[in-house]
Amino acid sequence: MRAHVIIALLVSLLLVAAAPTRAQTVSVTASAPSQPMSEVTTRYPVTTATVGGRVIHLGEHQGKCAVVRDDEVVVLGIGVPCYFSTDRRHVAQVHRFHGSDVVLVQHAHPTSRPDWDVAVHGPICAFEAQAVREIGGVLEPGGVAGSWHCDPTAGADQKQFVYSYDTWPRHAARQPASKQQAH
Numbered sequence: 001m002r003a004h005v006i007i008a009l010l011v012s013l014l015l016v017a018a019a020p021t022r023a024q025t026v027s028v029t030a031s032a033p034s035q036p037m038s039e040v041t042t043r044y045p046v047t048t049a050t051v052g053g054r055v056i057h058l059g060e061h062q063g064k065c066a067v068v069r070d071d072e073v074v075v076l077g078i079g080v081p082c083y084f085s086t087d088r089r090h091v092a093q094v095h096r097f098h099g100s101d102v103v104l105v106q107h108a109h110p111t112s113r114p115d116w117d118v119a120v121h122g123p124i125c126a127f128e129a130q131a132v133r134e135i136g137g138v139l140e141p142g143g144v145a146g147s148w149h150c151d152p153t154a155g156a157d158q159k160q161f162v163y164s165y166d167t168w169p170r171h172a173a174r175q176p177a178s179k180q181q182a183h
Contacts, residue, residue: 046084049092051101052134058082058105065105067132067139077144078107078128085129102133108150125150 047058056069065082067074076082084092085104095102108125116124127149131142 042081042083044083044086044090045081046086046090046092047082049084049094049103051094051103051132051139052137056103056132056139058084065107065130067105067141069139072139074132074139074141076105076130076132076141078105078130079109080107082107097133100133100135102131104129104131106130110150123150124148 049056051069054069056067059066059068059073060080061073061075063080065076065078065080067076082105085106087093092103106127106129108127111124111126113124118124125148127147128144129147130144133140133142
């Protein structure tokens with residue numbers, strides 16, 4: 001089984017390397033040429049954020065991304081280098097959800113697919129994102145999510161920050177809205 005996988009990978013690599021470079025179709029848009037497949041874009045590489053009133057930094061621990069706060073190290077399930085999702089001001093995007101601060105840590109590295117035409121669709125990367133929340137002074141990582149885009153610094157929607165957690169504490173629960181009278 002292992003030999004079949006190795007042979008399949010070698011054949012795939014040989015086919016990609018032997019393919020003529022002009023065989024790819026030309027992009028329909030009049031935009032600039034697409035980036036090479038091997039390039040990961042890091043427009044705003046932010047590695048520091050404030051969560052729960054305290055500064056956290058991104059680092060590396062045995063090949064994995066880690067969140068460092070004071071003497072605390074939380075190893076994440078994504079690779080390095082890693083960056084925080086950024087907002088419109090190009091600083092770390094911190095969401096407040098159910099009384100907890102949440103950040104999204106992201107990583108991307110080049111990859112390829114035989115059915116992917118870079119000239120048409122642009123570069124493709126293996127992208128990973130993992131939320132980290134602070135509850136009661138403790139940093140807690142969420143699950144790892146994957147995608148194909150190549151900018152590990154791009155901003156993200158709040159759903160990406162909160163979806164991987166099953167439960168949330170009830171901080172300052174609000175009173176239910178009053179019911180409206182039927183007309």
